[in-house]
C-alpha cells in the first residue's frame with residue numbers, strides 16, 4: 001500500500017523555475033486584489049464567461065460535447081439537458097457553481113469529495129455516483145488505428161477509500177500547520193488524486209474541479225475569471241505528456257512530481273496574466289470597436305479573430321468581426337490570408 005507523507009516533500013530542494021513561478025503568482029494575486037477593488041461589477045462579467053469556458057473545456061477534454069449555444073444555455077440554466085453528454089455537462093456546471101459560491105464551506109475531505117462526485121452525476125442515473133470505484137480502472141490511450149494501450153494502472157479498488165482519506169488528511173495537516181507552500185502541495189494532491197483514480201468514471205473532471213476548489217480555499221481566485229480548464233484543453237497533449245512523465249514510480253513513492261508542479265503553476269500564472277490583459281477591456285462604457293481596438297494593441301505580430309475573441313470574451317463573434325472589418329478599412333490593421341487562415345497585423 002502506497003504511504004502518503006506530505007511533510008517529506010519539504011525536504012526536497014526546489015529549482016529556481018518553481019520558486020520564480022511561485023513568487024510571480026503571489027505578485028499577480030496581490031495585483032488582482034487591487035483590480036477587483038477598482039471595478040468589482042465590471043469584472044463580474046468575466047465570471048459567467050469563465051464558467052462557460054471551464055464547463056465546455058473540461059468536458060471536451062473527456063470527449064463530452066454539445067454545441068456552443070447549448071453549452072451557454074446549459075451553464076446559464078436556461079434549458080434542461082437533452083442527452084447523456086448534456087447531462088454530464090449540467091452536472092459539471094452544478095459542481096462548479098457550488099465551488100464558486102461555497103468554496104469556504106467545502107472542506108477537503110473524502111466525504112465532501114464523494115458528495116461533489118454525486119452532484120456531478122445528478123442529472124443521470126449512475127449507481128456509482130458518490131461512491132469510490134468497484135472495479136480496477138486503467139488510464140489508457142486509444143490510437144488512430146484503434147489499438148488501446150494502458151498508460152498507467154491506478155490503485156486497486158480495495159485500497160482506494162483509505163488512500164483518498166489519507167491524501168485529504170495529509171493535505172489538511174500540512175496546510176493547517178502552514179508547514180508547506182500551498183502552490184506546491186496543491187499539484188501534489190491533484191497528482192495523487194489522479195494516480196488513485198478513485199472513481200469508475202469522472203476522475204479527470206473531478207481533478208480539475210478539485211484544483212479550482214483547492215486554489216480558491218488558499219486564496220487564488222484567478223480561475224473564477226479566467227478558465228484554467230480552457231488553458232489545459234488548449235494544449236491537451238502537453239497535459240497528458242506531463243502526467244505520463246510524473247506517474248513513473250508512483251506506486252513505489254519514487255515519482256518525480258516537479259514537471260507537474262511546473263506545469264500547473266505555469267497554467268495558473270498564465271491565467272493571471274490573461275486576467276491583467278482583460279482588465280482594461282471590461283470597461284462597460286467602451287464600444288465594441290474600441291474594445292477590439294484595445295485588444296489588437298496588446299498583440300505583437302500576426303493574430304487571428306480567435307486571439308481577439310479570447311481577449312474580449314464578452315463580445316459576440318459578429319461584433320468582433322465587424323470591429324475588425326472597420327479597423328482594416330480605417331488602415332489600422334492589415335488582413336491576410338483566406339478562409340480559416342485569415343490573420344491580421346497592426347499597421348500603426
Ligand SMILES: Nc1ncnc2c1ncn2[C@@H]1O[C@H](COP(=O)(O)OP(=O)(O)OP(=O)(O)O)[C@@H](O)[C@H]1O
Nearest residue numbers: 062139151194200201202203204205206240243244
Ligand atoms: N498519462 C495520462 N494520460 C492521460 N490522462 C491522464 C494521465 N494520467 C492521468 N490522466 C488524467 O486522467 C483523466 C482521464 O482519465 P479517464 O480516461 O479514466 O477518465 P474518467 O475517469 O472517465 O474521467 P472523466 O469521466 O472525467 O473522463 C485525464 O483527464 C487526466 O486528468
